[in-house]
Each structure stands twice: as C-alpha cells, then as structure tokens.
Amino acid sequence: MAVVIGALRAPEMLARGGLTYEVAGPGGIVNALSLQFLGIHLSSVIGPLVAGQLLHGPGDGALFPGLAAAVIAGAIGVLRIPRRPVAAATGRHAEA
Amino acid sequence: MGDGLRRCTADRDLRAVTWIALFTETFGFSFIFFLPDLVNNVLGHDERVLGVVTALFSVGGIAGTLVLTGLGEVRWRGWGLMLASAAFGALFLAAGLSGNIWLTGALMLAAGSASVVYDVFVSVLFQTLAPDEARGRVVAVHGMMISGINVGACIVGGLAELRGTRFALALATAGVTLNALRLLPVGGALSRRSSAAKTVAVIGGDG
Numbered sequence: 359m360a361v362v363i364g365a366l367r368a369p370e371m372l373a374r375g376g377l378t379y380e381v382a383g384p385g386g387i388v389n390a391l392s393l394q395f396l397g398i399h400l401s402s403v404i405g406p407l408v409a410g411q412l413l414h415g416p417g418d419g420a421l422f423p424g425l426a427a428a429v430i431a432g433a434i435g436v437l438r439i440p441r442r443p444v445a446a447a448t449g450r451h452a453e454a
Numbered sequence: 455m456g457d458g459l460r461r462c463t464a465d466r467d468l469r470a471v472t473w474i475a476l477f478t479e480t481f482g483f484s485f486i487f488f489l490p491d492l493v494n495n496v497l498g499h500d501e502r503v504l505g506v507v508t509a510l511f512s513v514g515g516i517a518g519t520l521v522l523t524g525l526g527e528v529r530w531r532g533w534g535l536m537l538a539s540a541a542f543g544a545l546f547l548a549a550g551l552s553g554n555i556w557l558t559g560a561l562m563l564a565a566g567s568a569s570v571v572y573d574v575f576v577s578v579l580f581q582t583l584a585p586d587e588a589r590g591r592v593v594a595v596h597g598m599m600i601s602g603i604n605v606g607a608c609i610v611g612g613l614a615e616l617r618g619t620r621f622a623l624a625l626a627t628a629g630v631t632l633n634a635l636r637l638l639p640v641g642g643a644l645s646r647r648s649s650a651a652k653t654v655a656v657i658g659g660d661g
Binding site: 364368371372375377378379384385386387388391392393395396399402404413 | 509512515516519520523525526527528529573574577579580581582588589592593594596597600601635641651
C-alpha cells in the first residue's frame with residue numbers, strides 16, 4: 359500500500375499544479391498557489407490532531423476509512439470543476 | 455522526462471529556476487531530516503522541544519502563505535524566488551550553528567516563512583515559463599527536483615557521519631544560499647517574463 363500511495367503521489371502533484379494553473383490562469387496563479395500551500399500547511403497542523411483523536415477513540419482501524427473518505431471528498435470537488443476543451447492540442451490559444 | 459529536462463536546460467530562465475530548485479530541494483529541505491539529531495544530540499533537548507521547533511517551522515509556513523495571499527499577484531516573482539532561497543539557506547545555516555534552542559526556534563519560524571515563499575514562486579515560475587505544449591513535462595522536472603530531498607538527505611547524512619552534523623548542515627545550507635546569490639542577476643528577467651505570461655491552455659466552453 360505504501361508503494362501504491364508513493365507512486366500515486368507524484369502524478370497527483372503534477373495534476374494538481376496543472377489544474378491550478380488552468381483554473382486560475384497566469385493572472386491569478388500566485389494567489390491560487392498561495393492558497394493551496396496555506397491549505398497544505400493548515401492541514402499539516404489539523405490532520406495530526408484529528409488523527410490523534412481517531413487513534414485515541416475508535417483506534418487505528420478508523421484512520422484508513424477516514425483518509426479514504428477525505429480523498430474521495432476531494433475527488434468529488436475536483437469533478438465539479440467545469441470541463442473545457444484544451445487549446446494546446448489545436449494550436450489555438452485564448453488570453454486570460 | 456527527457457524532453458522536459460532538455461527544455462529546462464536549453465532555456466536560460468528555466469535553467470536558472472531548475473538550478474534553484476535542485477539546490478534548495480536537495481540540500482535545503484533535507485535539513486528537516488536532521489532536525490531531531492540537531493535538537494537531541496547537538497543541542498541536548500528532548501522530543502518535546504523537538505515538537506515545538508518543528509511546529510514553529512509549520513507556523514512560519516502558515517504566516518508566509520497568509521502574507522503572500524494578502525499581497526495578491528506580485529510581479530517580483532524572480533527576485534522573490536532568489537531571495538527566498540538565499541534566506542532559506544541562510545536561516546537554516548544559522549539555525550544549525552546556533553547554540554541556543556530558542557534562537558534555533560525563532561530561526562526555524564522565519565525559515566518556515568521563507569520556505570513557503572520559495573515553494574510558491576518556484577511553482578509559479580515553472581508553470582508560467584513553460585511553453586503550453588510542454589507544461590506537464592517541464593513541471594515534471596520540478597517534481598523530480600522535489601524527490602531530490604531524499605538524495606540530499608543521503609549525501610548530507612554521509613557527510614555528517616564523516617565530519618559531524620553541524621559541518622554537514624553548514625556546508626549544505628551555505629550551498630543553497632550561494633547558489634541563489636549566484637543566480638540573483640537573473641531575477642529581474644524571470645520576474646518580467648513570468649508576469650508577462652498571458653497564454654492559457656484552455657479556451658471556450660463555460661462548462
């Protein structure tokens with residue numbers, strides 16, 4: 359499981375960066391990435407606190423379903439982003 | 455990956471960002487691996503102090519992101535990257551050489567802020583300097599540089615075995631700062647080119 363998670367982390371990071379750029383555009387990329395890193399840092403503080411409560415209460419068996427639920431919730435959020443045709447494949451470009 | 459590396463080495467601006475990422479990720483961020491050794495064995499404190507010092511790094515990161523978010527779409531991205539990388543190395547260097555745990559903690563707080571400024575600007579520059587048709591491949595090179603943390607930890611760890619933790623950390627972090635200062639003159643060109651990026655990879659359709 360550790361190997362699978364590790365192998366998926368790299369493409370996840372690349373996809374997240376690419377999607378952030380496409381959604382925010384070059385005009386909003388600094389703000390978008392700042393907010394993204396804010397989320398990462400806040401979750402690195404909040405996550406261990408929640409994990410500690412889960413370990414103390416229901417036990418370590420509850421951690422993995424909790425983690426899976428959080429990832430699925432994130433994926434559902436990403437799926438709600440409107441799909442748009444990619445210009446690079448056609449050679450056409452739009453300006454932000 | 456090969457094409458991404460070729461593009462990162464052929465383009466002067468992307469090459470500068472790649473050098474910064476290589477040094478900062480490999481020799482800067484690997485510092486975190488040696489924090490327990492530094493706090494416990496060199497400074498002589500227990501795990502509770504280690505927890506506080508580590509938390510201070512995260513708090514600095516949160517403060518840095520809040521400040522950056524408040525500043526909005528800054529245009530000095532190239533300068534920001536070079537200065538953040540230089541400061542990051544210098545702050546870690548000072549933290550490694552410090553004999554006082556509270557000074558080390560304060561330096562880690564500041565290093566946390568510098569690290570997040572570096573993280574944001576290096577990501578922004580890789581995204582905005584890459585040509586649309588090769589953005590994924592160029593950004594993958596950045597991902598590869600991030601993996602360099604583990605390689606850096608092995609190199610610095612080996613050096614620490616031979617010459618001591620402080621010497622190894624000082625050499626690694628001084629390398630980060632010197633590399634950033636060496637590339638400082640490119641900062642202006644990076645800022646102008648990144649801020650001028652207008653092309654986006656999506657068109658049409660409102661969902």
